[in-house]
Amino acid sequence: MPAQPGDQEPQTGSAEKSTNATFNTAEDALSLARSRAKTGFDRSIITYAAWVLRWRWAALIFCILVAVAAASGARHLGFTSDYRVFFGDDNPQLLTYEALQRTYSKDDNVSFVLKPDNGQVFSPDFLTALRDLTDEAWQVPYSTRVDSITNYQHSFADGDDLTVQDLVGANLELNPAEIQNIRTVALGEPLLVDKVISGDAQTTSVNVTITLPQKSEDETAEVMAYANQMAEKFRAAHPNVKLVMTGVIPLNNAFNQSAKSDLRTLIPAMYGVILLVMVVLIRSATGTFTALLVIGLSVVTAMGVGGYMGIKLTPPSAIAPNVILTIAVADSVHLLVTMLREMRKGASKNAAIVESLRVNFGPVFLTSLTTVIGFLSLNFSDAPPFHDLGNISSIGVAAAWLYSILLLPALISILPVKVKSGQGGAEKAAGMDQLANFVIDNRKPVLIVMTLIVVGLGAMIPRIELNDQFVKYFDTSLEFRADTDFATEHLSGVYQVNWSLPSGDSGGISDPGYLAKAEAFSRWLKTQGGVAHVQSLTDTFKRLNMNMHGDDPAFYKLPEERDLAAQYLLLFELSLPYGLDLNNQINVDKSAMRVIVTTDDISTNQLRTLEYAAAAWLETNFPEGKTEASSPFVMFAYISQRNIIGMLTGTVTAFILISLSLMFALRNFRLGVISLVPNLVPIVMAFGIWSIFVGEVGLASSVVTATSLGIIVDATVHFLSKYQRGRRDRNEDAEGAVRYAFSTVGTALWVTSAILVAGFGVLAFSTFRINEDMGLLTAIAIAVALIADFLLLPTLLLTVDKGRKQRGEANIGAPQIATKAAE
Incomplete structure (x- = not known):
């Protein structure tokens, strides 16, 4: 029962006066308030107020x-720098993407995008600088792979042998003839154009794949500190080259x-x-x-x-x-x-x-x-x-x-x-x-x-339209946003979508029927609006088939026999140097391959439309290869x-x-x-x-x-x-x-x-x-x-x-x- 107006008044007043002589208006305050009180709740609050004042x-x-x-x-x-924190543990898109990363190598990366002021990527000075940057990128903490046009594993026929080597080798003399050959190969390779080298040959990239042990919150900062140091060193040595950084690690850091x-x-x-x-x-x-x-x-x-x-x-x-x-x-x-x-x-x-x-x-x-x-x-x-x-x-x-x-x-x-x-x-x-x-x-x-x-x-x-492009989460005042916008404008988009196409049995990726359907899916993807680049192992199979037929362009097509395709793939893998294997494209038992799509600066509505269309295409044309699209872009x-x-x-x-x-x-x-x-x-x-x-x-x-x-x-x-x-x-x-x-x-x-x-x-x-x-x-x-x-x-x-x-x-x-x- 609430206190009544007169219950505590004498005690409150005397206590107030004895406690502090200047507290001489308390009784008047309580008296006035009680005269206005109309409910028991009011009287309770007045009693509380008297207690506070006392x-x-x-x-x-x-x-x-x-x-x-x-x-x-x-x-x-503390601060966390992992974009995955935006997704609950039971988020289906996150679970699909994590399953993909367990199957293939991880996609966390730092990408150095470079554009010479003179627009000449294929020049001796720039290619030398690019090769040096590529070599140094292996020293980035937790790096497991580095890709650029200089260490692209170019395969070609050498008599009856298959030769695989860096496109711009360390001992290669960069004379006009060699540079023209490098240019021809790079701009003729589907795996490179609009991905590693722009179609106008004015911009290129060095992509460093990072595998964080995820034992400390400081790992991203450690990678970025080293990458920034590399970038500043390169800019100082080559002031005529624009260098920016993008990728998942810079995204986390942003x-x-x-x-x-x-x-x-x-x-x-x-x-x-x-x-x-x-x-x-x-x-x-x-x-x-x-x-x-x-x-x-x-x-x-x-x-x-x-x-x-x-x-x-x-x-x-x-x-x-x-x-x-x-x-x-x-x-x-x-x-x-x-x-x-x-x-x-x-x-x-x-x-x-x-x-x-x-x-x-x-x-x-x-x-x-x-x-x-x-x-x-x-x-x-x-x-x-x-x-x-x-x-x-x-x-x-x-x-x-x-x-x-x-x-x-x-x-x-x-x-x-x-x-x-x-x-x-x-x-x-x-x-x-x-x-x-x-x-x-x-x-x-x-x-x-x-x-x-x-x-x-x-x-x-x-x-109102829903749109969650993670790059646009950030203000243009942030370096990551400005750098990523530059990379998107001059080379390729940063948004990627992955499909892991299962074949159903071990070694099944060499099956001609499977390869034909995977190739058809890749061709279909290339026709879709907003798609800037499609990376598929079928392009590698076609190139190897051509190499094994004396580099005859007429054989730039998929092998027609499973055993032959498997032998080509094995021979190619044995020729690859450490760190540049195919684990980012095929799983361990070669029962599935990954198709990677890089998109333009499309909205998430457009991406969902692409994903729905891809799912329908696979359901109709490749039911045994039905899979879900996955990537950070899909998650967002x-x-x-x-x-x-x-x-x-x-x-x-x-x-x-x-x-x-x-x-x-x-x-x-x-x-x-x-x-x-x-x-x-x-x-x-x-x-x-x-x-x-x-x-x-x-x-x-x-x-x-x-x-x-x-x-x-x-x-x-x-x-x-x-x-x-x-x-x-x-x-x-x-x-x-x-x-x-x-x-x-x-x-x-x-x-x-x-x-x-x-x-x-x-x-x-x-x-x-x-x-x-x-x-x-x-x-x-x-x-x-x-x-x-x-x-x-x-x-x-x-x-x-x-x-x-x-x-x-x-x-x-x-x-x-x-x-x-x-x-």
């Missing part, structure tokens, strides 16, 4: 100790770089935005300082607990501090705005603190709860980094609530607060009154216009779809829990149902606006709905809370309650919304597009949510709740009417 130093020390203890876990935080870059830049920027907005809108140095302390402690608490949980930071989880900073400040703003408004009206500081806690404790708790539910729903995501983002953010939001209702009032009661009763507050109140009058006087037109806008924007959503092409499926469950769960929380807290089923509309409408409007101005979303889209739902509900909760107080405590009709809500919480809502929009808007400067999209989408959702709460929600309340009386309202007597008028 034990303010103890509360302050307790909060700091909690933050310090939690923050110590930050030493366990994830790491992006996460660290966001931590270095976005958090200070967010602090600056919050400081600026709060100084302008709160106009209280003490309030601003206290709010910054609250959000700072919330961040270190969350990150420290994340460290204890063993979380490794990735670009999505690295923005958790920004998310916490943005959301945590909203709690402080609501408490501060109410407190400062009371002080401007003449209340003492302690009275203002108690009153602020009385009217805000419930809504702040509820909004924190719904936000936590929204972020915890990210655990339904198929991408583990979003689990980490959700969990860290949830911890931070919970910590922000604790510090807001404990540390903030305790610290405010200790620090001096200067408030000018001012025109600014009156002007803001007048502005909210005018808005309230506009909505009330024009309720029907406003409701109709808002409905048409929502329906119109909702109709635009199907136009399906990540949005899989995430959307997972997050549908998470979003529905969050929506149900949030709705039940609202209905329970409001204790009014009708208001609970009404609250659902302004909570869902902003999501529809945000994606509708996005479809008009962007038209394309990726992985971020699958999580924005759930996270936004927990955030945008905050304004609805605060507005409905004040509306309900107007109806219940002041016995107002619907119009009066709407005016009361606008006047009491309107300013705080647009202040907190401005901070939230600015905070998530800062993510637009992230070097990681997923973070950028998520920040911008969330900022749009919050902005339109404020519009919905100021225009749509009041008109719904005026329409649905019109004429309804609160319980006991019909029995208001003269004393109650007089009291209401006095208030």
